[in-house]
Amino acid sequence: MIDPQAAPGGPEPLSDRLAEHLPRLRRYARALTGRQQSGDAYAVATLEALVAARDEVRRAPDPRVLLFRTFHDIWETTGQPADPDPDPDLPLPERRAQARLAALTPQTREALILHTIERFGFDEIGEIMGTDGAEARLRVQTAREEMADAVSGxxxxxxxxxxxxxxxxxxxxxxxxxxxxxxxxxxxxxxxxxxxxxxxxxxxxxxxxxxxxxxxxxxxxxxxxxxxxxxxxxxxxxxxxxxxxxxxxxxxxxxxxxxxxxxxxxxxxxxxxxxxxxxxx
Missing domain, CATH: 3.40.50.2300 (Response regulator)
Known part of the structure; x- marks a missing residue:
């Protein structure tokens, strides 16, 4: 549970600070991984990390940014591999996805989804991804250019x-x-x-x-x-x-x-x- 209740008149419960933002985190995580199950697993891992840092959650001026930043701390170390020559034993769709990911500039697709679908501003994206607003803007533009011709259907x-x-x-x-x-x-x-x-x-x-x-x-x-x-x-x-x-x-x-x-x-x-x-x- 992520819902340790605050005492009357005390700090806002963790669940109240995070609950309204969880559907958006699930949507974002699913878009990154391409699957409900794997996306939701990353969302759960993010919540577990925030439970361990509950004081930081209560102090955060914008819990939404903290939620996505915590997700990215996990994603950067364990996220979907980008291998131009993926394991031939993997299912064909996953091999194709990995090959496409490998052709993209790192962390640009994430910035594009944060900006266009999740409606974060460039400064917020910079805070989430550990950079600044100017770099976030550049990553979004790069993603638009690289993905424009990536695939059609x-x-x-x-x-x-x-x-x-x-x-x-x-x-x-x-x-x-x-x-x-x-x-x-x-x-x-x-x-x-x-x-x-x-x-x-x-x-x-x-x-x-x-x-x-x-x-x-x-x-x-x-x-x-x-x-x-x-x-x-x-x-x-x-x-x-x-x-x-x-x-x-x-x-x-x-x-x-x-x-x-x-x-x-x-x-x-x-x-x-x-x-x-x-x-x-």
Whole structure:
């Protein structure tokens, strides 16, 4: 437990200082690792480290920055390897992800996600990553340049609001990807997904006929297996509990263009689909 209660009138409990930020840490950790299980394991390790430093938590002027900084202290020493020639015994998707990671400047992808998805400012990123704001800005820019052409794919959009769907379609195409179709309902999404297998599914949760984007995705994955999925929802905390199978890639409504581009690039970065297999051959 990370919830030693403070005495009446005493310091704020640790749980109160950290709890509201935990879903964001889970989202960030999953985006870095590409998996719910490994991302959540890093989040747990971060909490364990903060329990041991509970006095620092209570004194911290911004517990959110402290939470992410503690995560990065762990990530820098035990984080995902970046091997240009990964172990051939590893699963193929992991080998590809490691090769792609090895081609990136170290700590730039982390800075990009912190800035565009988690909405940290450059000075905050500098504090989290043990540098300054100017270096953080440079890392973000470098990541944008290096990941712009890193990988592309075919995207199925599941979104019932026509204007949002059009915006997403434009963003996907402008980022160099192809849209295989746009669906407004579960049945429509499944039909499109099975007809033309996508490399990535970009899905809302609540659809036009009161059906669920989660169910639509489940139906498609039941046929094809491990296609990366990026969920867009007004309630991301409901999918960031760590209590059940949940998405690794998630952005919240309302979103901005940079959030969508970055989230798509991260999801495709760890993809194992046939189209991306051909591109990385």
């Amino acid at each position: 075919r995207v199925l959009i599941i979104e019932d609001e026509a204007i949002i769907a059009m915006d997403l379609e434009s963003l996907v195409v402008e980022a160099g990807h192809e849209v295989t179709g746009i669906a407004r309902t579960r049945a429509g999404a499944v039909k499109l997904g099975l007809r033309d297998k996508p490399d990535l599914i970009l899905a809302d949760i609540q659809l036009a006929d009161n059906s669920s984007g989660l169910d639509a995705v489940h139906d498609i994955l039941a046929q094809f297996g491990d296609i990366p999925v990026l969920f867009i929802t007004a309630f991301p905390e409901r999918l960031l509990t760590g209590e059940r199978p949940e998405p690794a890639f998630l952005i919240a409504k309302p979103f901005d263009e940079e959030q969508v581009r970055t989230a798509i690039s991260q999801a495709l970065f760890f993809s194992s689909t046939a189209t991306l297999e051909a591109e990385s051959a």
